[in-house]
Amino acid sequence: MSVLVFVESKDGKFSKAAFEAVSYGNKIGTTTVITFGDASDDVLAGLGNYGASKVLVNKSVDGKNEQQLTRLIHAAAEATGAETVVMIQDQLGKAIAPRVAARMNAGHISGAVALPDTSNGFVVKTYVYSGKAFANVKVNTPKRVISLVSNALAPVATGGSASVEVFNADLGDAKIKVKEMKSQGAGVPLPEAELVVSAGRGLKGPENWGIVEDLAKALGATTACSRPVADIGWRPHHEHVGQTGVAIRPNLYIAAGISGAIQHLAGVNSSKTIVVINTDSEAPFFKAANYGVVGDAFDVLPRLTEAINKFKAAQ
Amino acid sequence: MKLLVCISKAPDTTSKIAFTDGNTKFDENGVQYIVNPYDEWYALVRALELVEANGGSVTTITVGTAADEPTIRKALAIGANDAVRIDAPATDPYFVAKQIAEYAKDKGFDVILTGKETIDFNGAQVSGMIAEILDLPFVSLAQKMEVAGNTATIERDVPGGSEIIEVATPFVLSAAKGMAEQRIPNMRGIMAARTKPLTVVPAVSVENATTVVSYELPPAKSECKYFTADQMDELVAALHNEAKAI
Ligand SMILES: Cc1cc2nc3c(=O)[nH]c(=O)nc-3n(C[C@H](O)[C@H](O)[C@H](O)COP(=O)(O)OP(=O)(O)OC[C@H]3O[C@@H](n4cnc5c(N)ncnc54)[C@H](O)[C@@H]3O)c2cc1C
Numbered sequence: 001m002s003v004l005v006f007v008e009s010k011d012g013k014f015s016k017a018a019f020e021a022v023s024y025g026n027k028i029g030t031t032t033v034i035t036f037g038d039a040s041d042d043v044l045a046g047l048g049n050y051g052a053s054k055v056l057v058n059k060s061v062d063g064k065n066e067q068q069l070t071r072l073i074h075a076a077a078e079a080t081g082a083e084t085v086v087m088i089q090d091q092l093g094k095a096i097a098p099r100v101a102a103r104m105n106a107g108h109i110s111g112a113v114a115l116p117d118t119s120n121g122f123v124v125k126t127y128v129y130s131g132k133a134f135a136n137v138k139v140n141t142p143k144r145v146i147s148l149v150s151n152a153l154a155p156v157a158t159g160g161s162a163s164v165e166v167f168n169a170d171l172g173d174a175k176i177k178v179k180e181m182k183s184q185g186a187g188v189p190l191p192e193a194e195l196v197v198s199a200g201r202g203l204k205g206p207e208n209w210g211i212v213e214d215l216a217k218a219l220g221a222t223t224a225c226s227r228p229v230a231d232i233g234w235r236p237h238h239e240h241v242g243q244t245g246v247a248i249r250p251n252l253y254i255a256a257g258i259s260g261a262i263q264h265l266a267g268v269n270s271s272k273t274i275v276v277i278n279t280d281s282e283a284p285f286f287k288a289a290n291y292g293v294v295g296d297a298f299d300v301l302p303r304l305t306e307a308i309n310k311f312k313a314a315q
Numbered sequence: 316m317k318l319l320v321c322i323s324k325a326p327d328t329t330s331k332i333a334f335t336d337g338n339t340k341f342d343e344n345g346v347q348y349i350v351n352p353y354d355e356w357y358a359l360v361r362a363l364e365l366v367e368a369n370g371g372s373v374t375t376i377t378v379g380t381a382a383d384e385p386t387i388r389k390a391l392a393i394g395a396n397d398a399v400r401i402d403a404p405a406t407d408p409y410f411v412a413k414q415i416a417e418y419a420k421d422k423g424f425d426v427i428l429t430g431k432e433t434i435d436f437n438g439a440q441v442s443g444m445i446a447e448i449l450d451l452p453f454v455s456l457a458q459k460m461e462v463a464g465n466t467a468t469i470e471r472d473v474p475g476g477s478e479i480i481e482v483a484t485p486f487v488l489s490a491a492k493g494m495a496e497q498r499i500p501n502m503r504g505i506m507a508a509r510t511k512p513l514t515v516v517p518a519v520s521v522e523n524a525t526t527v528v529s530y531e532l533p534p535a536k537s538e539c540k541y542f543t544a545d546q547m548d549e550l551v552a553a554l555h556n557e558a559k560a561i
């Protein structure tokens with residue numbers, strides 16, 4: 001079976017999520033990658049280490065014009081005869097995967113968490129109901145598009161190398177114009193973070209966030225918060241996780257002074273490991289936690305930071 | 316300005332998620348349906364604000380059965396001028412997108428607004444599919460939108476920051492938090508909604524591209540392990556050795 005994987009490089013590099021997607025493709029069949037941008041040929045060929053046999057790169061398109069990217073991916077699928085297209089379920093993937101599916105008359109699996117089961121048709125397990133359940137979705141069309149969530153399957157290094165070819169196609173006009181970009185500064189953006197330290201109203205005020213940031217720094221984690229904290233302006237809105245904020249699935253989520261309301265859990269309960277710190281032993285969050293500390297965040301967070309620093313120093 | 320807002324229903328955010336019929340159907344027992352929050356709070360309200368400022372009309376469209384009419388009336392009570400219901404159960408995103416695109420294709424809407432995603436299926440699929448079928452630009456996850464003449468200026472967060480983009484009408488937009496403030500319908504709105512036009516349109520024939528064969532609940536979390544504030548080294552060791560999280 002022929003598979004096309006679409007991934008995006010940033011600052012000349014590919015993320016772990018990109019390696020996961022290429023590995024995922026390689027488990028299904030012979031994998032070609034389609035990408036764009038200015039990553040070096042060495043970096044592009046490096047995708048072979050995760051199972052790509054060929055990497056097609058377009059140097060003219062920008063990442064904003066989902067109509068053009070859709071045409072690019074569709075043209076690459078036609079050129080390689082791919083029946084299955086794999087993408088990452090991130091902001092860009094969410095914008096273009098449904099378009100590509102509609103253009104290819106293909107069923108779309110949104111939020112895949114496992115490899116396809118082909119014992120009876122083509123069935124893929126996905127997240128539904130904000131991570132509160134899974135659905136096994138069968139694709140009825142001959143072609144299919146799969147959007148893979150990050151951290152679902154680990155990347156597998158194969159030691160291979162891929163050939164690199166420039167790929168051009170008729171992409172139509174660019175219709176979206178970027179007028180201004182504002183950078184949030186350094187740090188891993190929340191949706192891609194593997195380690196997240198989060199705090200809620202239990203922290204009492206924005207002036208107390210130093211202990212949260214210290215722990216995040218010790219771990220190399222990204223900070224997040226509950227919704228009320230963003231609503232009252234203690235923290236920026238891009239940190240708000242939950243049903244109406246960012247949904248995350250990091251390896252580790254540490255929550256201090258957050259009660260664990262169902263709408264908060266909806267955005268974080270796909271985290272691999274959850275640590276909850278709360279003064280109230282009855283806080284609902286403990287039911288969703290792997291590890292709990294019943295205690296005052298003002299006491300526990302600095303101690304945890306110290307223990308992490310000690311652990312890191314001993315490594 | 317002529318705006319179309321896609322309205323879907325979703326189980327209330329506190330609903331218990333369970334399945335029946337050998338895990339093949341969502342258990343609707345005791346479930347309260349609401350208008351999908353992104354569709355109502357952000358897409359619909361922003362559409363109303365734009366029309367209040369610039370003139371025009373807001374039509375809502377829903378692919379669903381008669382059981383969806385209470386949620387459609389709620390959208391009318393908030394202020395939409397009229398509503399369309401495509402008469403078919405919404406079983407597959409491609410099916411839904413085809414129905415909406417088929418209805419919208421020759422009506423001259425300036426913007427087709429959707430929510431960011433439905434909170435039950437979280438597919439974020441329908442919006443992009445409508446755009447592709449109609450060959451229109453699609454701006455996802457918009458947090459602010461202004462329209463002047465036929466140019467829209469849109470702000471949104473992107474990984475690592477935010478951006479301001481420009482796009483000409485017509486286009487498809489999915490609305491995220493920030494676009495508008497929730498509006499609570501008043502008594503007059505609720506009364507008026509009863510007599511506003513709700514047109515039922517038959518569905519066009521489209522094969523479902525996907526089918527849900529079964530549902531599963533996540534495996535029960537293992538019991539929470541507790542540590543005291545004095546046992547932070549032990550917690551860190553557990554995170555390293557047992558959870559392999561650090
Ligand atoms: C439709 C809808 C959507 C929503 N979407 C979201 C969403 O996306 N994300 C979200 O987060 N919320 C969301 N909410 C709000 C949600 O219901 C909760 O109100 C919110 O998550 C509570 O935030 P919190 O835990 O920070 O505050 P609180 O509920 O006030 O909890 C504070 C917690 O801190 C503990 N505490 C107090 N002092 C200390 C201390 N010194 N040390 C340690 N612990 C302490 C308390 O015991 C308590 O458990 C939504 C609500 C609705 C209705």
Ligand SMILES: Nc1ncnc2c1ncn2[C@@H]1O[C@H](COP(=O)(O)O)[C@@H](O)[C@H]1O
Binds near residue numbers: 322323353429441
């Ligand atoms: N049955 C439906 N009828 C009308 N609009 C819908 C329907 N389902 C989804 N939508 C719209 O498409 C958006 C994205 O939905 P989804 O692809 O299910 O995440 C929603 O926020 C709605 O605006």
